[in-house]
Amino acid sequence: MSLFPDIRIVPFSRLTQGSRWRAEAMRSYSAPQLLWITKGQGRITVAGVTRGYGPHNAIFIPPRTMHGFEMTGQVYGSAVMFPGMADLELPDTPHHLRIRDGQVQVEITGLLDGLDRELTQKRAGARRAIRHYAGLISVWLERQIALAEDVTSVPVSARRLVAGFAALVEKDFRTAKSVAGYAADLGVTSTHLTRTCNQTCGRSASDLLAERKIGEARRLLADTRAPIKEIAAALGYASPTYFTRAFQSRTGTTPKAFRNAD
Template identity: 50%
Template sequence: MSHIASLIPSQPPDSALALQPIGGATQANRWRTEAMRSHATPRLLFIARGQGRIIIQGLTHGYFANNLIYIPARTMYGFEAGPTVYGHLLTLPRAMASEWPSEAVHLRLRDVMAQKEFLTLFDGLERELSSDRQHARRAAHYQAGLLAVFFARQIDNQRNTGPDVDRRNSSAARLVAAYTDLIERHFPTDKGIADYAASLGVTATHLTRCCRQTSGQSALTLLSDRRHYEACRMLRDTRAPIADVAQVAGYGSAAYFSRVFQARSGQTPSAFRKSVPDQRRAGQH
């Protein structure tokens, strides 16, 4: 498979600070948020309004308005973005990663003053990113740095007081987090749930039980979600033959991939590819 993978572009280089709106996902576009995925660089998810659920490393969290969710690089996650949800997803360049936490953090901004402070910083960042003034990119990076400081201060204020602390430290959550880390490394292979469970020193039954306990999904669903997102991304971002997409995304044969993909998305891989914008032309991440 390595010679095929080398011919297929990986995710677009996340070298630039970028901001994109999220929310109001249609059925056809739900894969863009709900399917498990990870990124080469960190993300900050800001929920301005609405509510839903997000799964990070196999642990489900409820989110609401004025929530900030930081997701480190190579961390598997997926979230609901229904018609009532609106927010933004901030891409943080690799060079700024050291200014942010090393693990996922979910902040709930309940204090009105904290909400106002964040919105002031966020509006400044958004304004500079959309500006054509001289040195706007430089100013945007400074604004992102101020956001990092704000985030660190909020973590200090809320440390060890959030409802997710004990849940993250449970044996089930630790096992499922380790499982999602393995998925990120091995989903392109033909490893099955039994193989992952063996690598973790547990039975497949126990792994699935823990996944359902922490995320409400089975171990197989988490793995299948990650493969589905990768297949969608590759169909959207590359011109690789369907057979190559099937192999690199972990499906094996093109025939099996086509059956599974159509059952889930309602479209054949070829039809899906034609229906989504080419990100290479759109210049989006």
């Protein structure tokens, strides 16, 4: 058993657990996480904003923040999960950092390797060492954020709107709430919300909402034995038939076929 059961380092190869959709599906975690990418490229959408990533990118994702990967070929790196450690003073907002300084790259790699050794080897004083390594990683992140330049062309107002939308989706995607309902909560029109989502991530507001619902549907189909009609109801679909139609239009297969094949 780990000394800190909730603190863990997960190689990207394990994030997919044999199924690529597990990395690419929209989802969120209750714990903050830091992604350190060492090889490969693709795109990642965090809180409604899509950006390309490549080697030596560090991406911080706060808890309960909707996100999903798009991978091009093999991508290597690690995800560090930090639940239950409020004293680390981690950021409240997402950050995407491109680390160009070789010495800084070596520094974070060394910290992650040290944390991993303490988590797995359980040497004397490991509990204290784990906490200190986690603290040093948070300091590393804070310093890189302070040095980073905002290179995205997306206006701050647009990022704020889609982040608010993504946060509401994460809260209410299990209901039948429509894009119009989310737009009303945000004080904008559905047209403006969709236009802004297209600007920040190349998807409409309805696409983001559907991807989050289908991502959760895939997880429930793969990881539970709940009847399909119960999954449909739990995700706010009007009927199992409507759920099957929506699922198939997004995945190319029916819920039953997906469950049997996974």
